[in-house]
Structure formats: C-alpha cells, structure tokens
Amino acid sequence: MNTGDTLLIIYNLLLSSFGKQNWWPAETKVEMIVGAVLTQNTSWSNVEKAIRNLRAGDLLSIEGLSNMPLNVLSDYIKPAGYFNLKARRLKNLIDFVNDRYAGNLDELFSLDITAIREGLLSVNGIGRETADSIVLYGAELPLFVIDTYTYRILTRHGLVDENIDYSELQAIFMDNLPHEAELFKEFHALIVKAGKEFCKKKPLCIECPLRILDKEIS
Template sequence: MSEWTGTDLLLFYKALNEAHGSQNWWPSDTPFETIIGTILAQNVSWKGAHDAVRALTKANLMEPAKLYRAGSDIITPLIRSSRYYNQKTQKILLFVNFFLKKYDGSINRMAEMPTGEVRSELLALSGFGPETVDSILLYALEKPVFVVDAYTRRIGARQGWFPETSTYEQMQDFFMRRISPDVYLYNDYHAQIVFLGNHICKKNPVCAICPVKNYPGLHECEYAKMENTRV
C-alpha cells in the first residue's frame, strides 16, 4: 500500500519535531517508575496515571519489594485516578512478583537480557499486551523497539502508510523495517505521533494547523486528498 521510504519517515518526524520540539518521554525519576507508569497509563489520560504515580511515590512505595509487601488493600486506593484500578493493582502485583523472582528487582539485569526474551516473558503476564510491553522495553529498558498505538493507526491510515485494519505487528514492522534501530528516535517519534493524534490529527482533524501539511518533500495526506475531491 505504501510508497513511503525510511527517508520519507525521517522527514515526517523532522516536521513534527520542528513544530513541537522533543517530547521528553517518559517523564519519571527511575526506570522502575516508568514501568509502573506504563501499567497505570493503560486506557487513561496521562494526568490520571501521573496522579496515581505521585500517590504511590508519596506513600514511599515506588520500589518493587515495597509494592509487593503493600498488597492490593494499600495500592488500590492510591491509584484510583488511573481508572480500572482493581485490574491495574493486580497487574502491578503480577509484574513486581515476576520482577523480583526473575531479576531480583534489578532493572540492569533485566535490561541485559536479549530483547526478544524479555518481550516474550512480559507478554506472558496476564493483561500485558504488546503496546504496554513495548513501552516498557523502549522507555524503561532502552531497547530499540518501536511502539505503536491507536494514534499510529489513525495517522498511518490517513498518510497511506498501512491499512487501518493492520495488526499491531504489521504497523510496528512498517517502521522498524524502514528506520534503523535508535532508542532516542523511536522514543520521540512515538511521542510525536501521540501529540499529533491527540491535538491535531483527531477523529475530526484540524488540518489547517497540521505541521506536515505542505511540508517540503512529504507525500500529501490521503485524508486531505479525499477532502479536496469533495470540494
């Protein structure tokens, strides 16, 4: 479907970065906090997840062993701002149990393992889908894994990157086959897509202020083409 090359995708990123600056994801004090934040951010705004992270931090629980000992009765009330807090409490406890048993609570030990092996282990945890797992790999363990999401699907379909019905793996593969592994680039590229999808390329897009519209060297957006034919 797509004629986009790696050069085209880097130019697309350049347009976003020039317009919005580096997004500096993921905002946290430690890689472990990033992991917990990733779990809490499922199906909720970043503010809701961030408030839950702050509550856990204020309670002095942002350590694997402390969280595990705290249990659901203490964790659940603290993370209510994150929505689906009962399920997320169980996911946090499931992760810290795995993390303590397999890696003795060491981010460094976990990061030293091959990416595919850690990815398989995390995907085997109940409730951990590819977006959550890849976010952990990229943002906490600094593994060069491109994260895609609902915003990527919407923007990708409109740009003609891939069909809207593409699987997570197909969308991810689209980027990773075209852009050489680069932790910083993968990090900020995903963050830029999220910003674009959240603020401009929404369900009802604000095309007039789109930073990639008419950017020199870029393909015309498929959505814009359709809109132009209706005029």
C-alpha cells in the same frame, strides 16, 4: 520516495513543530514501568496523580510495591481509573520481576529485546503496547511502539492499509528506520502529541504540522 524517507519526513515535521518531548516522564525505571501499566485507557494527568500518591507514600520501589496489599495499592492508584484491574496487573508485573530476576529490574533490562518482550508478554495484563513501551523507555532498547495514533496517522494519509495489524505496522518502522533508541523514543512521543492535539477522532488538519505531508512525499 522510499518508506524510510517518508517516515523521516513525518518525524522531522513533528519535531520541528513540537520540539523534543524527552519521554518517558519518569524519575526511575520502577516509576517508568508503573506508569506504563497505569496509562492504559487513561490520560497522563491521571497517571501523574496516582504516581504522586505512590511517591508520597515512598512506595515507588519493587520492594515497596511487593509489600503492599492489593487493596491498599488499589487505593493509592485510584486516580488512574480501573484501579482494581491495574493494581492486579501491577502486582503481576512486580511478581514477574521478583520471581524471575530477584526483584532486580536491571537484570531484566540486561537481556535482549526479544527476551525482555517475551517475558513481559507472559505477564497477565501486559499487552504489546505496554511491553514495547517498557522495552523502549525502560530498557532503552530500539523497539518501535505502536499505538492508536500511529495507526490513525498512517492510515489517514494512505501510507498503510486499514487492515494492517500491530506487528505489521511495527515492522514498517523497524524495517525502514535506523535502530536507534533515541530516535524511536522521540518519534513515538511526537506521534502521541500529534494524535492528542490534532489527529483526534475528528481530525484538526488545518492546524496540524502534518497537513503538508502528502505534498512533501508526492
């Protein structure tokens, strides 16, 4: 069986068990990029509390975030944890959008995948997973997002080597799946759900939809 077929079997097993996840859970593009920074090293429920604070203050806009002093932003996003660091990172990202694109996110998102990604990676505090999430869920362009769960699931099933790095793992998806943003969005969201619910540090294989994967691809 080729790699593309194996990946689609994983996708279909997860989709039929969990249903569509309809990520990213954001009302606007600005909210999406804010969530992408805030979700680093914390649970989504904590991110939601921070976003609710910003929304209540009518601050979920490039202008609102630009005008907010750093210490005030830190206070608003406190529930998301590492709030001083994340406030700095958010400010860096907002400065980047202001300086390069006159505060217009649509202008950034009108570029091609490589240009958006490279721009985002030039921002201090924006790593590959965050940049790729913004490309996929913000710009809605087909770039597969890799996270800990992607690595864990594929290595535990012996589909990739344990020494594989982010770019190599990303290439497995990019080289073997059709480049469709909707597929990539849903697939990544399903992997995160499987990881959170079953493929934890101590895996709960008995209840996991991927427990039959090895048999399906043998």
